[in-house]
Amino acid sequence: MSQLFSYRYLFQFSKEVFLKIGCTEDDAFLATTVLLSADLRGIDSHGIARLGGYVRLWEAQRVNAKPDVKIIHQTPSTATVDGGSGLGLVVAPKAMQIAIDKAKAVGTGWVSVQNSNHFGIAGYHAMMALEHDMIGICMTNASPLVAPTFSVERLLGTNPICVAVPAGSQPAFVADLATTTAANGKLEILQRKNSEAPSGWIQDKEGKPSIDPHELKVGGALLPLGGDREHGSHKGYALGAVVDIFSAILSGANYGPWVPPFPAYVPMPTNMPGKGIGHFFGAMRIDAFRPAEEFKHHMDNWIERFRSAKTVEGFEKVIIPGDPEREMEAERKLGGIPLVGAVVDDLRKLAEKFEIEFRVNS
């Protein structure tokens, strides 16, 4: 049902599309690198499957292909950035770079971004910190699909948090998680298969528990991590709220139910209180706390102890956050990236629109 493409081919194709909508050579390269990092890491919902969606946002004049990304307020350890309505794929790594530069100067750097768009996977941006021996932090708000505990209304996005921590001989620890029970991408997979969703993932339009993965199309909602009050959904809701506040109320972006929807055909909310969507980035220099080598020695010890813990029968090992994505990346970089039929069709349409050659199974 899916077809295999090489990373190199998808890179060339995606970059060509970004050039066609008017990105500079550098920005097209950057946007493609960020976009495809999702496909490589197995987060298919956030990768090239969204390329057509970005183009439609550009057509709707909600994305500026040549944005003026600029600092509008700052202190030695902080900055507020206006993304100039650019692709989040371009705005986010530039903002994360500012956080890293500030951390170099004063130990840590924290950047809140307004007037941006969807930025791909949080993991890419947080992981930029690793090569500098820094801890990287990244979050973003998103279109409202999630109902807080006791709410029928959808007031929050899946609002992910990523924390990337360098280690020594062990690979880095990379926790990248939506603050919902399940990410929207997992629901989309169930929709395609017409399978039932587990309990605790979604509710219907009256707020009753549901296992129908199509519920979101008829007024239902995703649920915060925890699922219901008894299982801690108020905690998932609180975490999603913190992401919203750091990303948008600090920066001057839209928040809560006013976050612009990703699909270009969905009308924009009325009375929007800010500009675009918001992100938040952090970088902490390890040696602002203790020598980096000492820290990495203990991170290795932590990782080795957890990975070798006694497991529940039937499970091979305790997984360190970041393990599955790293293994997937190694596999797909060499072996290729599988795309489902609907995504291949979408790419074919993009090829026609922009008069780019498109080769299936490349």
Add this chain to the structure above:
Amino acid sequence: MSQLFSYRYLFQFSKEVFLKIGCTEDDAFLATTVLLSADLRGIDSHGIARLGGYVRLWEAQRVNAKPDVKIIHQTPSTATVDGGSGLGLVVAPKAMQIAIDKAKAVGTGWVSVQNSNHFGIAGYHAMMALEHDMIGICMTNASPLVAPTFSVERLLGTNPICVAVPAGSQPAFVADLATTTAANGKLEILQRKNSEAPSGWIQDKEGKPSIDPHELKVGGALLPLGGDREHGSHKGYALGAVVDIFSAILSGANYGPWVPPFPAYVPMPTNMPGKGIGHFFGAMRIDAFRPAEEFKHHMDNWIERFRSAKTVEGFEKVIIPGDPEREMEAERKLGGIPLVGAVVDDLRKLAEKFEIEFRVNS
């Protein structure tokens, strides 16, 4: 079954006990203020119920009543603090004050603490930032009671995270949450009542789901927020891990299964890789990102929108994080603090030990 005490009386009693173990007048006042903030806010498991536990740690020479709390490493926006084996109730607010002072100077302040002990509720420390128009962040690691996803072993504590955000005419947003499905205090309540625990809270010593609240005494474990893999327990585990890393691997405290147990009678782990338990504090000046009045106007708007959302039938309103604790505090400050029999007995024993007068129903 419980008896009512005035805040003023419990304050005087607790302060007297801290003086008896050798705290200075200032530290006894501070430790009591922090300890009783838990009782006021309705987090009974972390309040005066633990006073005897702190005394037993002092008797076991694991708590130094006159600690030398000092910065051992710093940059303009960070500090690493050695808590000198002091009461966490004293070390934590001092470390948070350092974070606040750094935020005044360079926009944000971040402090990782080693060589400390249990610090009461995270909420107290994070909320110190509010009066300075700062966002406060606080986390701590804790005795290993939690099994990561697929693990039989208990490798993490309930590792709470608190984020306190100032608002304008609305009360502050205060999210204070253990990274487990349910905090240990809730399990203790079920133990006292001999009631069953909901599914997803605990597992038995083989890692099978259990509803027996006494499971932890025979090798069972608390579960990370999410409960099981299908409901996102790998996310709760990742969040608990981040708390452990920020609190202990950055600072040089003990981490994972090596965190010292709270009960003084439990033997210390062998081969401990650090000193004491670890905490992490953050303070971000609002006006390091945008004018504080603007921010607070939008926080009010956020809070009002969420609180007035349409609710699921049977629920009155969507709760803003911090609402229940603030309402409890107003009630108990005037109406008194109820203590269960076991806690009253423990206080009576402390009174005898230190020859302090103890009056029931004061």
